[in-house]
Structure formats: C-alpha cells, structure tokens
Amino acid sequence: MRLKATQLLRPRLVVSHRSAAHLWLIETLSPRPFEHRQNLEFTDPKLSAREGPAGVRVHRIPLPETDVVEWRGLRVTGVPRTLADLLRAGPRDQALVAVESALSHRRVGNVRRAPLVTVADLTDALEVPLLGAVRARDWLSLADPGSGSPAETVARLHMLDAGLRPESQAEVRTPDGRRRYLDFLFRAEGLAVEIEGYAYHGTREAHRRDIDRFNQILQCPEIRNLLRFTAEDVFHRSAWVIRQIRAALAAS
Structure with missing residues (x-):
C-alpha cells in the first residue's frame, strides 16, 4: 500500500533496489521495508526528483522502459535491473546476498521459488x-x-577476505555410499564447515534427521573435523568464526 500510494502521488517513480528485491522474493540483509518502516526505494527515470516524500529514497539513475x-x-x-542496481550501489556483501538468492532455488517466507535470473x-x-x-x-x-542462504554467502565472502578458499557445496559419500553435500x-x-540458518528444527523428527546427517558426515572418509556455526555467528561474530576455522586448519 505504501508503494502504491507513493506511485499514485508521483507516477514517474519506479520501485527499485531493495524494495523491488523484496517484491521479487529476493533475500537481502536488510529487514523487509514494508514491515520495519525502512525507507522505500524508487528510481526516477527522468532524473528530476531530488528528494522523495518522508520514508522514501529516490535514486536518480537512467532507466529505460525496457527495464x-x-x-x-x-x-x-525487472529482476536483472534490480540486481544490477544493487551491485552498482553496494555494499558488496549485501549485493551478493541478493544476487545469490536470485540465482538459486530458495524458500523465502512460505514460498518456494525457482531461480529468477542467470549470471549471463x-x-x-x-x-x-x-x-x-x-x-x-x-x-x-x-x-x-x-549458495544456499544469506549466511552461507556472507560466510564464504568473509573466508575469501581472510585468504581461505574452501570448496562450496562439496560432495562427499558416507560409508554406505550415500551422497552428502557440505x-x-x-x-x-x-575440515567441513556447516552454517545453520535461523529456523529452528521445527519437529523432533526434523531434529533427529539433522543430528543423523551430521553423524553421517563425520563418518565420511574425507572428514576428520566438523565445525558448525549459526547465522548469528556469521553476521555478528565473523572475526571469531574465522579464528575458529584457522585454528581447526592449523590443528589438522
């Protein structure tokens, strides 16, 4: 309703950046603007709006009708233009969280969706x-x-910044031949590193399956150690996460 009200007042404005990403079910590191009263984001193709109404940020960028x-x-x-805008605007981690969300199958809220875009x-x-x-x-x-989640994206980027180059979504096999992806x-x-999302296991059965999976991973011939971190660790204690990984690597 806020987006529609703003466009009714200023019809030339186009929903863009994070506001467009949320409409396309693309994950970002920002809270949903419609729920947290964050600034809504629009682009003015005519490059004339120097400021928007209260609670609205207006970008003055050329925008052809084809986008x-x-x-x-x-x-x-559209999705490609939305992501291109986020990449140009930065910061890097926020932009790549959105890009990798759009490139992959994701469950966003209660909706499971297919990839929305390609690298090309x-x-x-x-x-x-x-x-x-x-x-x-x-x-x-x-x-x-x-990448399977925003936390995985940020964890990989922080490892990259620290000079660490693990395999992502690496395939291993359990002793009975089953595939597992780390x-x-x-x-x-x-050394395997797993990032846990925000969601709780939900049921006892889901919790049991989760524990069974990690026990199976530790039985794989390739795995001698396993570290597990929460999304909160990745987002709020990234330096500590890197220290833990470095220590485990040094001890291997």
Whole structure:
C-alpha cells in the first residue's frame, strides 16, 4: 500500500533496489521495508526528483522502459535491473546476498521459488556504462549460484577476505555410499564447515534427521573435523568464526 500510494502521488517513480528485491522474493540483509518502516526505494527515470516524500529514497539513475515491468499494479524494475542496481550501489556483501538468492532455488517466507535470473543475464545488465559498473562486474565474478542462504554467502565472502578458499557445496559419500553435500570443505585438511540458518528444527523428527546427517558426515572418509556455526555467528561474530576455522586448519 505504501508503494502504491507513493506511485499514485508521483507516477514517474519506479520501485527499485531493495524494495523491488523484496517484491521479487529476493533475500537481502536488510529487514523487509514494508514491515520495519525502512525507507522505500524508487528510481526516477527522468532524473528530476531530488528528494522523495518522508520514508522514501529516490535514486536518480537512467532507466529505460525496457527495464521496467508491471507487477500487481506497480511499476517495478525487472529482476536483472534490480540486481544490477544493487551491485552498482553496494555494499558488496549485501549485493551478493541478493544476487545469490536470485540465482538459486530458495524458500523465502512460505514460498518456494525457482531461480529468477542467470549470471549471463546479470552480465548483460551490467554492460550499461553507469557509475559503479566496473566494480559491480568484479563483485559479480565472486557469485556462487550454489549458495544456499544469506549466511552461507556472507560466510564464504568473509573466508575469501581472510585468504581461505574452501570448496562450496562439496560432495562427499558416507560409508554406505550415500551422497552428502557440505556448505564448505577444506578437503586437504579434512575440515567441513556447516552454517545453520535461523529456523529452528521445527519437529523432533526434523531434529533427529539433522543430528543423523551430521553423524553421517563425520563418518565420511574425507572428514576428520566438523565445525558448525549459526547465522548469528556469521553476521555478528565473523572475526571469531574465522579464528575458529584457522585454528581447526592449523590443528589438522
């Protein structure tokens, strides 16, 4: 309703950036603006609006009509343009959380959705010579379509910054031949790293399956040690997470 009200008052404005991402069910590191009264984000294609109404941020960026779509009565930037805008605007971790969410199958809220875009689509969208495009293309090269959650994205980027290069979504086999996929694996050192999401197990059966999975992982010949971190650890104690991984690697 806030988005529609703003467009009724200023019809030239197009929903963009994080506000468009939320409409497309793309995860970001920001709280949902419709629930937390964060600034709604729009782009003014005519480059004329210097400020928006209270609670609205207006970006003054060239925006061709080919990058705009209709969504339930709203004019919104399409998925490739939305992600290109986030990559150009930064910061890096926030932009790549959104990019990797859109590149993969995800459950967002109560909705399970398929990938929304390809790396090729985003590469094309970043060919437009706008401010920040060169840096955005460098960041896009870091994207991992196999990432399973925002916490995994941020954990991988922090490891990359620390000079750590684990395999992502690494496949291992249990002694009875079943495949298991690890968030991260330092194969030479036999160290697996798993990132736990926000959601609780939900049921006793789900909890039992989770414990069984980790026990099976530890039985895999490739695995000699396993570290598990919560999303809160990744987002709020990243330096501690890196220290724990370094210590485990040194002890291997």
